[in-house]
Amino acid sequence: MLHDHDMDAVFQALGNASRRRMLDIVKQQPGIVVGALASEFDVSRIAVMKHLAVLEEANLLVSEKDGRARRLYFNAVPIQMIHERWTTEYSAYWAGQLTRIKYIAETRHRDNESVGKQRK
Amino acid sequence: MLHDHDMDAVFQALGNASRRRMLDIVKQQPGIVVGALASEFDVSRIAVMKHLAVLEEANLLVSEKDGRARRLYFNAVPIQMIHERWTTEYSAYWAGQLTRIKYIAETRHRDNESVGKQRK
DNA sequence: AAAATACGTAACCGTTTAGTTACATGTTAC
DNA sequence: GTAACATGTAACTAAACGGTTACGTATTTT
Numbered sequence: 001m002l003h004d005h006d007m008d009a010v011f012q013a014l015g016n017a018s019r020r021r022m023l024d025i026v027k028q029q030p031g032i033v034v035g036a037l038a039s040e041f042d043v044s045r046i047a048v049m050k051h052l053a054v055l056e057e058a059n060l061l062v063s064e065k066d067g068r069a070r071r072l073y074f075n076a077v078p079i080q081m082i083h084e085r086w087t088t089e090y091s092a093y094w095a096g097q098l099t100r101i102k103y104i105a106e107t108r109h110r111d112n113e114s115v116g117k118q119r120k
Numbered sequence: 121m122l123h124d125h126d127m128d129a130v131f132q133a134l135g136n137a138s139r140r141r142m143l144d145i146v147k148q149q150p151g152i153v154v155g156a157l158a159s160e161f162d163v164s165r166i167a168v169m170k171h172l173a174v175l176e177e178a179n180l181l182v183s184e185k186d187g188r189a190r191r192l193y194f195n196a197v198p199i200q201m202i203h204e205r206w207t208t209e210y211s212a213y214w215a216g217q218l219t220r221i222k223y224i225a226e227t228r229h230r231d232n233e234s235v236g237k238q239r240k
Numbered sequence: 241a242a243a244a245t246a247c248g249t250a251a252c253c254g255t256t257t258a259g260t261t262a263c264a265t266g267t268t269a270c
Numbered sequence: 271g272t273a274a275c276a277t278g279t280a281a282c283t284a285a286a287c288g289g290t291t292a293c294g295t296a297t298t299t300t
């Protein structure tokens with residue numbers, strides 16, 4: 001089971017496009033070393049390492065020292081757990097409540113965007 | 121389709137336990153007004169409103185003015201879209217690559233936690 | 241019309257985030 | 271053993287986050 005704090009870490013880690021891209025790259029190239037990964041981004045290697053630290057905190061990455069290099073591996077477990085919670089918790093809602101959303105969308109149009117303008 | 125910026129907003133919005141709880145409450149009590157929601161939290165109403173703004177930015181909430189009150193509604197669409205992307209993008213990986221994760225976990229234990237200690 | 245209610249805006253504050261540069265450490269290659 | 275290489279640490283900065291209090295505005299209620 002995933003605690004609040006862990007979910008915070010996972011969602012926050014995923015809440016950044018660079019980090020999501022890092023995950024994608026590591027997922028595609030398991031065992032890639034830090035420098036090689038960093039070279040794919042236009043920020044400094046240090047910035048990349050900080051992102052990697054965030055991803056490791058969230059347990060989305062695992063790393064392994066290999067000589068002077070450090071190899072990176074993707075870990076899907078936290079995403080799996082969140083996925084499980086989401087599907088159990090939201091699937092029923094998705095099936096049942098979409099009508100309401102539609103209703104709201106229609107209402108917004110009827111009201112001449114009065115609510116829509118408040119968003120963003 | 122969900123752009124990087126939108127995904128950032130959704131994940132960041134979900135990366136906070138209070139905001140997730142707000143979503144749960146609004147999902148369970150569609151049309152709840154801001155004040156009633158705020159009374160369920162021990163931070164100020166202003167703080168709650170800021171959280172609501174974040175959730176609306178991410179399109180996870182929709183609101184509707186009703187007299188002097190504002191009614192809140194949950195919107196599952198962004199979560200649905202992320203869910204779809206996740207399942208298509210990660211489901212294959214989950215099936216195939218868990219052996220590697222297991223391997224890494226075992227390696228860590230064999231190496232007497234040498235890598236494990238680096239995490240956290 | 242005045243008071244109470246519900247929400248919104250402004251200004252401020254401490255902490256975290258995301259980045260930088262400079263330097264240090266450990267490992268491989270020559 | 272020195273040089274080159276790959277990673278790590280420290281110190282700093284600007285902006286964003288998450289919170290506060292004080293005040294303003296719009297809508298009911300009495």
